[in-house]
Amino acid sequence: xxxxxxxxxxxxxxxxxxxxxxxxxxxxxxxxxxxxxxxxxxxxxxxxxxxxxxxxxxxxxxxxxxxxxxxxxxxxxxxxxxxxxxxxxxxxxxxxxxxxxxxxxxxxxxxxxxxxxxxxxxxxxxxxxxxxxxxxxxxxxxxxxxxxxxxxxxxxxxxxxxxxxxxxxxxxxxxxxxxxxxxxxxxxxxxxxxxxxxxxxxxxxxxxxxxxxxxxxxxxxxxxxxxxxxxxxxxxxxxxxxxxxxxxxxxxxxxxxxxxxxxxxxxxxxxxxxxxxxxxxxxxxxxxxxxxxxxxxxxxxxxxxxxxxxxxxxxxxxxxxxxxxxxxx
Numbered sequence: 001x002x003x004x005x006x007x008x009x010x011x012x013x014x015x016x017x018x019x020x021x022x023x024x025x026x027x028x029x030x031x032x033x034x035x036x037x038x039x040x041x042x043x044x045x046x047x048x049x050x051x052x053x054x055x056x057x058x059x060x061x062x063x064x065x066x067x068x069x070x071x072x073x074x075x076x077x078x079x080x081x082x083x084x085x086x087x088x089x090x091x092x093x094x095x096x097x098x099x100x101x102x103x104x105x106x107x108x109x110x111x112x113x114x115x116x117x118x119x120x121x122x123x124x125x126x127x128x129x130x131x132x133x134x135x136x137x138x139x140x141x142x143x144x145x146x147x148x149x150x151x152x153x154x155x156x157x158x159x160x161x162x163x164x165x166x167x168x169x170x171x172x173x174x175x176x177x178x179x180x181x182x183x184x185x186x187x188x189x190x191x192x193x194x195x196x197x198x199x200x201x202x203x204x205x206x207x208x209x210x211x212x213x214x215x216x217x218x219x220x221x222x223x224x225x226x227x228x229x230x231x232x233x234x235x236x237x238x239x240x241x242x243x244x245x246x247x248x249x250x251x252x253x254x255x256x257x258x259x260x261x262x263x264x265x266x267x268x269x270x271x272x273x274x275x276x277x278x279x280x281x282x283x284x285x286x287x288x289x290x291x292x293x294x295x296x297x298x299x300x301x302x303x304x305x306x307x308x309x310x311x312x313x314x315x316x317x318x319x320x321x322x323x324x325x326x327x328x329x
Contacts, residue, residue, distance in 0.1 A: 020296025028075025065142030113244025262292030
């Protein structure tokens with residue numbers, strides 16, 4: 001554990017996973033960061049909007065990846081970027097396709113295993129900043145994307161990474177979101193996803209045939225089966241989940257990577273985290289906690305209010321500055 005960031009302790013009045021998740025989001029909604037936007041073209045003729053610090057900052061570069069239906073404006077991204085600047089690093093927040101406030105050009109957008117845009121951006125950052133250490137922090141879906149990218153790219157492109165509140169097993173996560181409080185989280189995500197489906201269907205007649213089924217879906221699996229999977233080349237939701245779950249990729253990660261994960265994450269069953277613990281990859285640093293919810297981590301005064309961002313940035317910047325990933329949790 002880094003001396004600058006004590007272990008996570010939830011306040012006595014906020015120990016439940018749903019309280020951590022919901023209140024955590026509400027608190028982070030007040031976080032702001034002033035960005036300078038840059039648009040880059042992708043090899044397939046689309047674009048990516050990336051947001052960095054307005055002021056010129058020296059130091060290592062850190063790519064920040066948001067979660068499902070998030071963006072650089074999400075509170076946890078803004079807080080992460082603010083902390084990175086304070087620690088002397090340069091944040092680069094990637095808005096996944098369709099998430100920057102402007103619809104992307106193509107039918108395809110982003111999903112839990114879409115790594116080509118991350119690869120495009122990392123390659124660009126490497127080309128423009130020779131010799132500069134580069135790391136990444138991914139949250140939720142962005143954490144799953146990051147882990148998939150790390151497995152695919154091998155050692156080298158990134159010097160260190162952090163993944164927070166990752167849905168390692170996409171099928172298990174989808175099932176978890178189909179009952180209890182999971183239905184509330186699903187409704188929240190489906191509102192913005194369905195708005196984007198309507199916009200896509202209006203521009204792409206071929207996609208319009210799938211839209212009615214997708215718009216009638218009440219679960220994430222329903223959306224993924226009718227829309228996400230076929231739009232991105234998968235047979236169905238099961239094929240998409242099997243192919244894109246980062247659980248199967250963890251053994252192949254060759255970049256020092258801290259996993260910040262709560263045992264009580266309501267988006268994932270505890271057995272999935274037990275499987276992660278059993279993976280013997282020395283490149284993975286297990287930063288598991290008993291409590292914290294999903295992207296919650298609202299800490300007691302003794303551990304810091306927004307603990308996950310503090311832990312992720314301190315660990316990553318420390319490793320990048322030292323020139324090594326290290327294995328100290």
